[in-house]
Amino acid sequence: xxxxxxxxxxxxxxxxxxxxxxxxxxxxxxxxxxxxxxxxxxxxxxxxxxxxxxxxxxxxxxxxxxxxxxxxxxxxxxxxxxxxxxxxxxxxxxxxxxxxxxxxxxxxxxxxxxxxxxxxxxxxxxxxxxxxxxxxxxxxxxxxxxxxxxxxxxxxxxxxxxxxxxxxxxxxxxxxxxxxxxxxxxxxxxxxxxxxxxxxxxxxxxxxxxxxxxxxxxxxxxxxxxxxxxxxxxxxxxxxxxxxxxxxxxxxxxxxxxxxxxxxxxxxxxxxxxxxxxxxxxxxxxxxxxxxxxxxxxxxxxxxxxxxxxxxxxxxxxxxxxxxxxxxxxxxxxxxxxxxxxxxxxxxxxxxxxxxxxxxxxxxxxxxxxxxxxxxxxxxxxxxxxxxxxxxxxxxxxxxxxxxxxxxxxxxxxxxxxxxxxxxxxxxxxxxxxxxxxxxxxxxxxx
Amino acid sequence: xxxxxxxxxxxxxxxxxxxxxxxxxxxxxxxxxxxxxxxxxxxxxxxxxxxxxxxxxxxxxxxxxxxxxxxxxxxxxxxxxxxxxxxxxxxxxxxxxxxxxxxxxxxxxxxxxxxxxxxxxxxxxxxxxxxxxxxxxxxxxxxxxxxxxxxxxxxxxxxxxxxxxxxxxxxxxxxxxxxxx
Numbered sequence: 314x315x316x317x318x319x320x321x322x323x324x325x326x327x328x329x330x331x332x333x334x335x336x337x338x339x340x341x342x343x344x345x346x347x348x349x350x351x352x353x354x355x356x357x358x359x360x361x362x363x364x365x366x367x368x369x370x371x372x373x374x375x376x377x378x379x380x381x382x383x384x385x386x387x388x389x390x391x392x393x394x395x396x397x398x399x400x401x402x403x404x405x406x407x408x409x410x411x412x413x414x415x416x417x418x419x420x421x422x423x424x425x426x427x428x429x430x431x432x433x434x435x436x437x438x439x440x441x442x443x444x445x446x447x448x449x450x451x452x453x454x455x456x457x458x459x460x461x462x463x464x465x466x467x468x469x470x471x472x473x474x475x476x477x478x479x480x481x482x483x484x485x486x487x488x489x490x491x492x493x494x495x496x497x498x499x500x501x502x503x504x505x506x507x508x509x510x511x512x513x514x515x516x517x518x519x520x521x522x523x524x525x526x527x528x529x530x531x532x533x534x535x536x537x538x539x540x541x542x543x544x545x546x547x548x549x550x551x552x553x554x555x556x557x558x559x560x561x562x563x564x565x566x567x568x569x570x571x572x573x574x575x576x577x578x579x580x581x582x583x584x585x586x587x588x589x590x591x592x593x594x595x596x597x598x599x600x601x602x603x604x605x606x607x608x609x610x611x612x613x614x615x616x617x618x619x620x621x622x623x624x625x626x627x628x629x630x631x632x633x634x635x636x637x638x639x640x641x642x643x644x645x646x647x648x649x650x651x652x653x654x655x656x657x658x659x660x661x662x663x664x665x666x667x668x669x670x671x672x673x674x675x676x677x678x679x680x681x682x683x684x685x686x687x688x689x690x691x692x693x694x695x696x697x698x699x700x701x702x703x704x705x706x707x708x709x710x711x712x713x714x715x716x717x718x719x720x721x722x723x724x725x726x727x728x729x730x731x732x733x734x735x736x737x738x739x740x741x742x743x744x745x746x747x748x749x750x751x752x753x754x755x756x757x758x759x760x
Numbered sequence: 761x762x763x764x765x766x767x768x769x770x771x772x773x774x775x776x777x778x779x780x781x782x783x784x785x786x787x788x789x790x791x792x793x794x795x796x797x798x799x800x801x802x803x804x805x806x807x808x809x810x811x812x813x814x815x816x817x818x819x820x821x822x823x824x825x826x827x828x829x830x831x832x833x834x835x836x837x838x839x840x841x842x843x844x845x846x847x848x849x850x851x852x853x854x855x856x857x858x859x860x861x862x863x864x865x866x867x868x869x870x871x872x873x874x875x876x877x878x879x880x881x882x883x884x885x886x887x888x889x890x891x892x893x894x895x896x897x898x899x900x901x902x903x904x905x906x907x908x909x910x911x912x913x914x915x916x917x918x919x920x921x922x923x924x925x926x927x928x929x930x931x932x933x934x935x936x937x938x939x940x941x
Contacts (some may be wrong), residue, residue, distance in 0.1 A: 317872040318794075318879070321812050322786050328861040329779035329819055 375484045376497040382417070382462060383499055394419045396462050398497065399675055400489055400659045401695060402625045404643035404706060406593075406609040407553050409617045409626040410435040411490060411659075413444055413466060414693070416676060435620040435648070436468025436493060439545040441534045443468065443493075464497045465532055468621035470542065475533040488660035492622035553611040592729040593628035593644050600722035606632040606639075614730065617648045623656040624648035625704065628728070633719065638692075638711045644725055645697075645704040652730045658697045658704060664717060672696045672713055700725055770832035774822040782822065786815055789833050791879065792935050793840050795887070798880025800844060804873045807880045809853040812866065814840040816857035833931050834903050887937040895930030902927045 384392035394417040403410045411434065436443040445465040465474050465483075469492040473482045476498070483494035534542040591610025597603050608631030617624055625645040633640045647655035661671030675693035695708035696716035705723060707716045770788070773781040793814055797807045817839050818825075825835055847853040855865070868876070888896050897916075901907045902923070909927075913920045 315872075317808060317866055317868055317876055318790055318811075320866050321808075321815070322783055322790075324812075324863045324866070325786055325815050325819060326779050326783040328816065328858075328863050329782040331862060 373480055373482060375481055375495065376462070376499055377484070378464075378486050378488045378495060378497060391417055391461050397675075398462070398464050398488070398495070399673065400466065400493075401673065401675075401708075402627070402643075402645055402658070402704075402706065404627055404630050404641055404645075404708065406591075406627050406630045406643070407611040407615070409615075409620070409624055409648045411444070411466070411624070413464075414675070415462060415464065416693075417461075418676065435490075435617060435624040436466075436471075436622055437619045438468075438470070438621060439543075441468035441471045441542055441544065441621065442466070442474070442532055445532075461500050462497060463500055464495055467494045467496070467534055469493060470536060470621060471534040472537045473535040473539070475535055475541070480535065487657075490623040490659050491656040553613050553615055591629065592727070593725065594727035595629055595631050595642060595644065596724045596726040597633075597722050598724055600635075600718065602635050603719060603722055604634045606634055608632060608642075614646065614651050616651055618650075620648055625655060626651060633707075635710065635715065635719065638709065638715065640707050640709040640716065640719055642708075642719070642723060643706045644700075644728070645706060646728075646730075647702070652702055654702050655704065658695075658706075661697060664696065664713070667698075667717055669700075670696060670698045670717065670720060672716075674713075696720060701728075703728065771825065771827040774818075774825045774832065782819055785818075785832065789836050789935070790815070792833055793836050794876070794879045796837050797840055797844060798877075801880070804876035804880055805868055806847075806853060808866070808868065808876045809855075810840060810843055810847065812863070813843055813854055813857055816861055816863055817843070819861065820857050831928050831931050833935060834927065837903055887934050890937055891930050891933055895926050895933065898923055898926035899930040899934065903931070 378398040380396060382391050382394045382396055397416045397418075398413065399416065400411050400413045403412055434443040443466055445463065465476075466489070467474065467483055471483055471494055473480050474496045475481075476496075481496040481498060483496045485492075485494050489495055534544060536542050591612055592614055593610055595605075595608070597605065608629065610629040614626060614628055616626060624647075626648040627643045627645055628651075630641065630643040633642060645655070647653045658671050658673060660673045662673070664670040664672050673695050675695070677692050692709050692711065694713070694716070695706055696713060697704045697706040698720045699705075703725060705720060705725060707719050707723070710716045710719065770785060773785040790811065794807060794811050797810050797814075798804075801807050801810065814836060818836055825832060829835070843854060858865070888899070891899065898912065901912050902909065909920045909923050913923045916923065
């Protein structure tokens, strides 16, 4: 195999030998066409401590996490759309933290902008801004249309954020992890916003960008006293490596949709129909149409005692297939002290007739930008069932009824809390700031 | 000082008219261009196509490079960025420069696609994060957002020369960081 970059180099050098050098010296002018009407977006990363100014962010009180985009309603604008900012737990085994997204919807609209965002992480004492997004992050169409919403997620210690010259007070909400806060800002049409995530795994950003409506924005967290919180980027520790497993017949049930066709990447482990030995295991009972495909578990649980606010850690995830629909399942434990009673699912609403379940309705997501959402579009909504001191979560499927059916069929057959990292055991003995409750037994009462 | 020397050499490589000099310039910046494109584009074949067209366009227009406007890597990233936007809009990667130069399209097999994916997978944001805050801001605003040196300088209340130095130094560090990965 010849390195393609070497081939390209040889091609270029040959071309250079052949090339007659062009004459006119127009300098940089040729690079740009007269106008580039398409707005661009760039992913966002919160840069702390920079001194960039912001011209277009107004107001000092955070907007709510759910509302309507203001501004004149035009076909080329998101004005008039309803928006919802949702924070969901990270489901992959071994991960701890949150993802976020913003959903724009409009009643009767045949075309619905896609969900966007994508934050993963949790706030710590030294890095309280753990994510945010603006919709444009992964939605060029949203940004090209102008009016939109951006948001910053913070830990409990942040009472305001300074964005350029504006100070915006943060709010709490049942839609946020317990204790965490958020600042939500409307972006005027043609306004420019640029937010960059500060740390954590990279969210979905692989989209062709435009880059016109953007401005580098510094986000500075402020304490209750009004003083800036000195933020220091410290990489989050790696969790335990995931142990991948795959059901023997899984290949016939791949989700036949775009990027989801290859959910499994890694060394194959096809033989067992159940996870390799790990701290958590899932099994199913009484639902023949439910087929397990692949999943991950972990050899030990690595809590995150440095996290501020509520945080969950996933100890097993699995992909199921039922009646043509993919569903993702996971078992979540308290991230500070696995085995302790853990907090609510942010934004979760009671499920009628299922007293131990909550549902977080997030709707369907189109497969491509600006394409209609149909009955075949995958679901982002998730439903969770409290099982002992864990949340059993199912996301996707065709709807709530199916997720309830699956939750009632799944069993947590193993939950071994004896395998905590030694670092964690040490820290647990000196746990501070949170109540101390003995972990559940390895058999996980109630499972 | 090193940055200035490097950029002078880049300008010389572009203006020398010696074919192998362009190869040297390619060697120096291909990783940065690939990483930049890879941070936005998921498909390795598209990334490679854009890299090829970026350097073909740079070759075609090499005499138009003006070192006083900024370092060569910024010029290359600007080309890559504009090509990326145009290709996103059109739904395909342009190949005009390669066609004019008589360059053939490189056929890629799976192994080669993996090589490209590896190179493109370098996390540009991590590299950016490793820069000092003032350099990072200068690089992003000048190179990605295309703000003028004057505007950035006015905003930051410093001289244009200071901003130029930050951009130049930041790009040099970025290139070193990417080459080291």
